[in-house]
Amino acid sequence: MPVLDRKLWRDLWRMRINVVAIVLVLGCGVAILVMAVGMRESLERTRLEYYAAHKMADLAVTLVRAPNRVAVELEAVPHIAAIEPRVAGLALLDLPHIKEPAAARLVSLPRTGRPKVNDLSLAQGRWPDPNRPDEALVNQALATANNFQLGQSLNVTLHGLKQQLKIVGVANSPEFVFVSAPGEIFPQQDRFGVLWMGEASLARAYDMEGAFNDVVLRLSPGADVNAVKDAVNRILAPYGSAGAYDRTRMPSDRFLTEELGQLATMAAFLPAFFIVIAAFLVNIALTRLIAAERSNIGLLKAFGYTDGSVAAHYAKGALLMSLCGAAVGSFAGWALGRLMAEVYKNYYHFPRLEYEASIGVYVAAWSVAVACAMAGALAAVLVAVRLAPAAALAPPPPTSFENNGGLLKAVSNRLDAKSRIVLRRIVRFPRRSATTVVGIALGMSVLVLAGAFPAVMERLLDVNFSLANRQDASLSFVEAKDEGIIHAVMKLPGVVQVEPSRADRVIFHHAGHSVEEALIGLASGARLSRLVNADLTTIEPPAAGVALARVLADKLEARVGDTLDVEQTTGRNLVFTTKVAVIVDPMIGASGYMELGALARLMREPRRVTGVNVRLDAAAYDRFNAAVKKAPALAAASFVNLAERSMRENFDRSVGTMNLIYMSFAAIMAGGVAFSAARITLAEQERDLATLRVLGFTRLEVSYVLIGELALLGLLAVVPGVITGTLMGEWLMNLFSNDLYSFPYVFNDHGYAVAIGFTLGCVAAAALLVRTGIDRLDMVGVLKARD
Structure with missing residues (x-):
């Protein structure tokens, strides 16, 4: 093994605490990148494949009533590849194991064959028999949540008419990958779903025989969507059309698109915090290593090693750390991606959804890790390259300890000798002190940012369910009613x-x-x-x-x-x-x-x-639900307490899982920064601390100098850490806001306290850990120097 390589391994072992910190921080950034980009890629690929295989609609129209002959006119519109006129509507479900009325969206199936648009994938059972009007398919999420069995009967109120349906199959549709009730954000899978029935039976129930009130269309490749929309709207305008709309307004696809956008935002910005801080740690570690090895660099150059070989030696150290971080992060990202895929399966119902990141995701993640680590090492390596042998072999110019007077002198005069040493070291080595403060502040800022997510979610729930929506239930009608309906509702029990x-x-x-x-x-x-x-x-x-x-x-x-x-x-x-x-x-x-x-x-x-x-009236809750289940004018009923419970459960499962991951990574980073700063501080002060021991200071007194400096620098990092974390939080919440949610930054005392307490706790633990290094100081070896 070449001499410089043996030296490199010795240096890395001697700096092992710093190396581990850098590898972990960089690994966290790579893990988030691999998880987010890979999950987005998997979700997008699954969506495209599912849409193509099952003929997802490009356009849809809801209308009041149009005769079936109008469908022929629509088929003649240029660039329309297929249309599916349907009867659709909302219905109440009376499920015996649930007190409250459930609801479903009903969609008709064609009289012959399978749907030409939004085709179904049958998970269990068979297709309804057109000659049996009571047979229906149910979507898989509703069936699973309620443990429906094939052959089971459902009591349904269709357009005011009571009917009993028989479940003959369980299906999924590209139209309903994500299923939530109208007006609801998150799904209540046990209380809202989709039923598919034969067209004849559903048309009779909705008085739509020979007509349709919903149509979905597929377009030819390269079609002008706006031109087709205009043509469709002209044809359907006389029939109460609400206007043709594309996938951006289809609820399921809209939620999917927003989720893909959130993953893109996560991939673009969250890993950057960790990777940039890792680059910062690489810079600090190499800068201080090169400063400590100044004379060794001079000897290497004096013995004939070129500037390039010296630069490659130190750059190789940064490269090894980045490769280790990328490897750790890639494995963690793969594992977290598989976990997130399982979480997504609770919301997005595809026939198959697995985390399958392409090789390009890993190549990109490794490239980013290596590039950032090398960028962090660049300035330090250039210092080594520019050192002339003669200058490097000479001791560095002594630090100026001239009397600065002013506030520093006034404060110093009030301190004991040990505290004066601490203060003067911080003030008279401003660059070194500043880098330590910046590192600790950055670690704290990411903890502040991670703590903001639960506070924002709690604010959203509090505003929506305690302040904005204070009702117990909301009732939706089959069609608009005059205000006389209010008196009818007042007569319902409770x-x-x-x-x-x-x-x-x-x-x-x-x-x-x-x-x-x-x-x-x-x-x-x-x-x-x-x-x-x-x-x-x-x-x-x-x-x-x-x-x-x-x-x-x-x-x-x-x-x-x-x-x-x-x-x-x-x-x-x-x-x-x-x-x-x-x-x-x-x-x-x-x-x-x-x-x-x-x-x-x-x-x-x-x-x-x-x-x-x-x-x-809470005492009449059961009687109210029983009456609502029998009300023919109602299309759906939603209950605020159930919606809040559902939203909390969904947040805990999705946002909570992500926040736990991010909080854990933030804690790793804060701890890594603190331990790295402590280890570097000890390495830089070994000579000074040994001198104090020789002068008669006890181990406890020498420890006070080391721990006191770290403690004071940690306290100085609190304000910039909180401010930086708050600014990053406000910026990131704005990026995550979309049409569905607005996320204002919430000032969270508990989150700030946790971030400050954890970071300072890490600093204290790191200081106590490196304090044992004082006991192991080789005072003779440390005090030897080339003067």
């Missing part, structure tokens, strides 16, 4: 308070932008369902103008006072104008909001409601 609401799909137009979203009408002075900002302030729905969610306002480039054109997408396709009255910051959704009466006036129709929010 109902204490009722507030009406209305939701319409509209298209907002402004400054050349068009965005389709919900326009929600809320009752003036509403106390159950309210509009609450992320800062916990409550906004009254405006009686003049519209309140826009900030996400929606940004898409429209709209500001307060601007005039919007609002196009109704159902019924008469009315267009009206209104002004932006206020911009709000709800944490969930990106809708527009108005006072219920004002919305009715702009719609030029009597006050109508599409749902009501109710507060219940």
